[in-house]
Amino acid sequence: xxxxxxxxxxxxxxxxxxxxxxxxxxxxxxxxxxxxxxxxxxxxxxxxxxxxxxxxxxxxxxxxxxxxxxxxxxxxxxxxxxxxxxxxxxxxxxxxxxxxxxxxxxxxxxxxxxxxxxxxxxxxxxxxxxxxxxxxxxxxxxxxxxxxxxxxxxxxxxxxxxxxxxxxxxxxxxxxxxxxxxxxxxxxxxxxxxxxxxxxxxxxxxxxxxxxxxxxxxxxxxxxxxxxxxxxxxxxxxxxxxxxxxxxxxxxxxxxxxxxxxxxxxxxxxxxxxxxxxxxxxxxxxxxxxxxxxxxxxxxxxxxxxxxxxxxxxxxxxxxxxxxxxxxxxxxxxxxxxxxxxxxxxxxxxxxxxxxxxxxxxxxxxxxxxxxxxxxxxxxxxxxxxxxxxxxxxxxxxxxxxxxxxxxxxxxxxxxxxxxxxxxxxxxxxxxxxxxxxxxxxxxxxxxxxxxxxxxxxxxxxxxxxxxxxxxxxxxxxxxxxxxxxxxxxxxxxxxxxxxxxxxxxxxxxxxxxxxxxxxxxxxxxxxxxxxxxxxxxxxxxxxxxxxxxxxxxxxxxxxxxxxxxxxxxxxxxxxxxxxxxxxxxxxxxxxxxxxxxxxxxxxxxxxxxxxxxxxxxxxxxxxxxxxxxxxxxxxxxxxxxxxxxxxxxxxxxxxxxxxxxxxxxxxxxxxxxxxxxxxxxxxxxxxxxxxxxxxxxxxxxxxxxxxxxxxxxxxxxxxxxxxxxxxxxxxxxxxxxxxxxxxxxxxxxxxxxxxxxxxxxxxxxxxxxxxxxxxxxxxxxxxxxxxxxxxxxxxxxxxxxxxxxxxxxxxxxxxxxxxxxxxxxxxxxxxxxxxxxxxxxxxxxxxxxxxxxxxxxxxxxxxxxxxxxxxxxxxxxxxxxxxxxxxxxxxxxxxxxxxxxxxx
Ligand SMILES: *[C@@H]1O[C@H](CO)[C@@H](O)[C@H](O)[C@H]1NC(C)=O
Ligand SMILES: *[C@@H]1O[C@H](CO)[C@@H](O)[C@H](O)[C@H]1NC(C)=O
Ligand SMILES: *[C@@H]1O[C@H](CO)[C@@H](O)[C@H](O)[C@H]1NC(C)=O
Ligand SMILES: *[C@@H]1O[C@H](CO)[C@@H](O)[C@H](O)[C@H]1NC(C)=O
Ligand SMILES: *[C@@H]1O[C@H](CO)[C@@H](O)[C@H](O)[C@H]1NC(C)=O
Ligand SMILES: *[C@@H]1O[C@H](CO)[C@@H](O)[C@H](O)[C@H]1NC(C)=O
Ligand SMILES: *[C@@H]1O[C@H](CO)[C@@H](O)[C@H](O)[C@H]1NC(C)=O
Numbered sequence: 001x002x003x004x005x006x007x008x009x010x011x012x013x014x015x016x017x018x019x020x021x022x023x024x025x026x027x028x029x030x031x032x033x034x035x036x037x038x039x040x041x042x043x044x045x046x047x048x049x050x051x052x053x054x055x056x057x058x059x060x061x062x063x064x065x066x067x068x069x070x071x072x073x074x075x076x077x078x079x080x081x082x083x084x085x086x087x088x089x090x091x092x093x094x095x096x097x098x099x100x101x102x103x104x105x106x107x108x109x110x111x112x113x114x115x116x117x118x119x120x121x122x123x124x125x126x127x128x129x130x131x132x133x134x135x136x137x138x139x140x141x142x143x144x145x146x147x148x149x150x151x152x153x154x155x156x157x158x159x160x161x162x163x164x165x166x167x168x169x170x171x172x173x174x175x176x177x178x179x180x181x182x183x184x185x186x187x188x189x190x191x192x193x194x195x196x197x198x199x200x201x202x203x204x205x206x207x208x209x210x211x212x213x214x215x216x217x218x219x220x221x222x223x224x225x226x227x228x229x230x231x232x233x234x235x236x237x238x239x240x241x242x243x244x245x246x247x248x249x250x251x252x253x254x255x256x257x258x259x260x261x262x263x264x265x266x267x268x269x270x271x272x273x274x275x276x277x278x279x280x281x282x283x284x285x286x287x288x289x290x291x292x293x294x295x296x297x298x299x300x301x302x303x304x305x306x307x308x309x310x311x312x313x314x315x316x317x318x319x320x321x322x323x324x325x326x327x328x329x330x331x332x333x334x335x336x337x338x339x340x341x342x343x344x345x346x347x348x349x350x351x352x353x354x355x356x357x358x359x360x361x362x363x364x365x366x367x368x369x370x371x372x373x374x375x376x377x378x379x380x381x382x383x384x385x386x387x388x389x390x391x392x393x394x395x396x397x398x399x400x401x402x403x404x405x406x407x408x409x410x411x412x413x414x415x416x417x418x419x420x421x422x423x424x425x426x427x428x429x430x431x432x433x434x435x436x437x438x439x440x441x442x443x444x445x446x447x448x449x450x451x452x453x454x455x456x457x458x459x460x461x462x463x464x465x466x467x468x469x470x471x472x473x474x475x476x477x478x479x480x481x482x483x484x485x486x487x488x489x490x491x492x493x494x495x496x497x498x499x500x501x502x503x504x505x506x507x508x509x510x511x512x513x514x515x516x517x518x519x520x521x522x523x524x525x526x527x528x529x530x531x532x533x534x535x536x537x538x539x540x541x542x543x544x545x546x547x548x549x550x551x552x553x554x555x556x557x558x559x560x561x562x563x564x565x566x567x568x569x570x571x572x573x574x575x576x577x578x579x580x581x582x583x584x585x586x587x588x589x590x591x592x593x594x595x596x597x598x599x600x601x602x603x604x605x606x607x608x609x610x611x612x613x614x615x616x617x618x619x620x621x622x623x624x625x626x627x628x629x630x631x632x633x634x635x636x637x638x639x640x641x642x643x644x645x646x647x648x649x650x651x652x653x654x655x656x657x658x659x660x661x662x663x664x665x666x667x668x669x670x671x672x673x674x675x676x677x678x679x680x681x682x683x684x685x686x687x688x689x690x691x692x693x694x695x696x697x698x699x700x701x702x703x704x705x706x707x708x709x710x711x712x713x714x715x716x717x718x719x720x721x722x723x724x725x726x727x728x729x730x731x732x733x734x735x736x737x738x739x740x741x742x743x744x745x746x747x748x749x750x751x752x753x754x755x756x757x758x759x760x761x762x763x764x765x766x767x768x769x770x771x772x773x774x775x776x777x778x779x780x781x782x783x784x785x786x787x788x789x790x791x792x793x794x795x796x797x798x799x800x801x802x803x804x805x806x807x808x809x810x811x812x813x814x815x816x817x818x819x820x821x822x823x824x825x826x827x828x829x830x831x832x833x834x835x836x837x838x839x840x841x842x843x844x845x846x847x848x849x850x851x852x853x854x855x856x857x858x859x860x861x862x863x864x865x866x867x868x869x870x871x872x873x874x875x876x877x878x879x880x881x882x883x884x885x886x887x888x889x890x891x892x893x894x895x896x897x898x899x900x901x902x903x904x905x
Pocket of ligand 5: 540
């Protein structure tokens with residue numbers, strides 16, 4: 001027994017030792033220096049309020065992670081190896097992994113940060129935090145790193161050279177930051193398998209992108225490629241994304257050396273030239289995305305080798321030629337996006353052959369020929385087929401049994417509602433726009449896919465009515481309904497409460513607007529313009545103000561007071577009630593609509609004084625009040641906040657009196673700065689959120705009298721500046737304060753009672769294209785200085801009291817008699833009255849001594865005009881020619897001032 005008990009005790013002891021050992025090896029205590037480094041790191045930051053990363057991303061808010069780190073010395077709590085996000089080596093107990101993604105950290109991180117003392121780190125994830133600084137060079141100390149993730153952490157500036165020390169890196173994610181310059185520091189990281197640099201500002205040069213003038217210097221040596229040529233060593237790469245940077249030049253053919261690549265994304269850059277044929281070497285590719293560049297030429301025949309390809313996206317380029325019929329032999333293809341290029345010819349029937357084809361977008365090309373539905377109904381898995389905006393004729397059999405989710409059959413030469421739609425209950429998106437469908441909308445159509453349809457476009461057909469009146473759309477999920485440009489009669493159809501964008505303009509709808517419209521709880525845009533609608537606007541419309549951004553009721557016959565448009569919160573950006581019969585004053589509740597950019601109340605019967613209270617709307621760009629009964633002096637606000645962003649002001653044809661609003665001219669900052677980004681239009685920012693099918697965009701439109709004719713602007717360039725105060729009772733002199741409004745293109749003071757001299761300081765308005773001071777009481781001579789305004793195309797001072805000689809040089813050699821008539825004291829060409837000779841007429845006609853006048857070639861198209869005139873402002877031209885994405889525009893804002901707004905990805 002003794003012996004047994006001895007052995008027993010021995011066994012126990014042995015087991016205890018084993019247990020202790022295994023315990024120690026699974027739960028090593030952390031090292032004190034590393035523990036304090038972690039705590040020190042934690043203390044460097046404050047944590048913002050969650051959410052800190054996108055709610056739809058896999059990592060939700062994990063702020064709690066770091067908050068649990070504890071300085072107290074309690075047994076387990078003090079063991080940093082047990083802390084959330086910390087991983088220790090099982091044997092040595094050293095910290096080898098740190099995952100603080102999405103912990104809401106906020107604050108700068110520099111090379112002294114304690115984290116850089118964790119020299120054994122193999123994996124570091126700081127994604128979705130806010131560091132707002134450069135990547136600290138000390139990152140190069142962490143030479144054991146194999147995984148590094150700084151995605152969406154608000155790092156900016158160049159990629160530090162020291163990152164090149166991390167030769168063990170396998171995964172590197174620097175996506176969605178503000179990084180600039182080249183990828184050269186990464187050129188020797190030959191073990192990289194996964195490299196994500198998407199959503200940055202990489203340019204391929206090391207010139208800092210401190211300000212926009214960079215664009216003026218971007219002279220590229222595109223021949224030897226840019227960023228990518230530095231990546232040619234990374235032959236292990238399987239995943240490479242450079243999406244959404246600013247890479248210019250040709251795609252370097254050395255890319256073809258990265259033969260392990262399965263995922264290649266070069267989209268949303270500025271690549272030009274042809275796609276290099278070497279991409280055909282990447283035989284492992286399953287994913288290839290080159291969208292949104294300026295690539296030209298044909299689809300490379302070498303693509304025939306990409307037999308593994310599942311995802312091919314080439315949309316928004318300038319690719320041409322025919323769609324090669326061999327494309328269908330890439331049998332793994334599931335997604336094909338070729339939209340918005342210049343492909344021509346027939347659609348090869350082979351393209352429908354890949355057995356797993358799910359998505360095919362061919363819209364916005366120049367494809368022609370006839371496509372029969374039995375060809376595409378062969379593709380058994382195809383559920384998104386978009387063919388709109390080509391020159392196709394599509395013949396649809398009635399026996400299509402296949403179910404689709406997206407069908408784009410716009411401009412496909414259809415004459416009827418396709419009958420097979422009756423059974424398409426999975427449809428989410430349907431485009432039948434720009435066809436020849438005429439007559440009544442069949443009753444069955446209103447029952448198609450009532451559970452699923454979200455996007456419906458029937459615009460630009462010849463539809464006349466619905467089976468019921470008023471019709472209530474039964475599509476529960478409908479978010480976008482576009483029925484513009486038809487011949488629809490009857491009352492306004494009632495969309496479902498979920499509608500976001502409701503476009504019914506340019507029809508013949510009549511009657512009143514039903515109060516049912518006030519149930520639209522999600523609506524962002526309502527466009528009922530250009531119909532025959534009558535009656536009062538239901539006052540409950542203000543119930544929509546929390547979501548409604550755009551409301552256009554232009555060109556109808558609405559009467560009565562303009563209702564209160566703002567209940568509690570006001571989302572309104574654009575209100576156009578012009579060309580109706582509204583009366584009464586403006587609704588003062590608009591004063592709290594801080595987002596307003598565009599207000600048009602023109603051509604109504606409004607009686608009111610000038611709404612100086614709108615001056616506090618810091619974003620208001622367009623204010624049109626013309627042809628109403630606005631009267632009185634133009635009052636100025638006591639607080640001095642006077643329409644700082646105003647660019648377009650049309651008060652013409654009212655009965656305003658007193659002096660011109662000279663103090664206002666001083667405050668209109670937006671008309672002073674010369675802005676040269678010509679690529680954007682007012683309203684660009686508000687678009688339906690349809691990714692591949694953004695055709696339901698809504699541009700602010702307006703009409704103004706410009707250069708003597710009524711101009712209809714279907715889009716308003718973001719920086720157009722004009723003032724029309726004509727046909728009022730303004731009196732007094734032209735105030736000097738106007739000289740600062742340098743951005744002005746049109747100025748019309750015609751038909752008032754202005755007096756005093758024609759001031760030489762008008763020559764300071766160097767962008768002016770049209771100046772009308774006719775029908776006033778202006779006296780004195782025409783100052784020679786005005787000849788300096790070389791952009792001037794229209795000049796009218798007729799019917800004043802001007803005297804003396806007419807300037808002859810530059811633009812003034814082009815103006816004709818009509819510009820001057822009704823001023824008996826003026827002399828010299830083009831008038832027949834000679835100067836210094838009050839009697840004899842002179843037969844002289846205008847003679848041009850100057851160079852070809854740039855102004856006269858001008859089209860009344862602001863884009864062309866301003867490009868031509870943006871002398872020395874290459875920025876604008878570059879931006880205008882480049883594809884600047886909306887995200888990019890947001891980032892511009894972010895990097896040049898404002899704080900980064902966390903975006904949904
Ligand atoms: C980086 O971290 C984020 C958040 O955890 C994650 O979504 C992303 O996939 C990571 N990147 C890589 C390359 O693993
Ligand atoms: C990469 O390696 C080459 C050859 O050793 C060297 O010349 C180059 O400077 C290295 N690049 C970087 C960024 O360290
Ligand atoms: C489109 O194709 C037609 C012939 O079908 C051709 O005349 C036209 O120039 C092409 N347009 C473009 C933009 O390629
Ligand atoms: C539909 O009809 C056409 C001709 O009428 C025929 O060629 C085709 O095979 C039919 N398709 C199906 C799926 O029945
Ligand atoms: C509009 O809002 C008011 C007050 O919140 C409410 O009484 C009314 O029922 C609403 N009208 C409609 C049509 O939703
Ligand atoms: C200025 O406004 C008047 C109407 O008030 C219009 O008749 C005239 O054509 C306008 N001038 C120019 C140059 O557009
Ligand atoms: C305004 O014009 C005057 C006279 O032509 C000129 O001397 C002055 O420099 C101009 N001022 C500005 C700011 O352009």
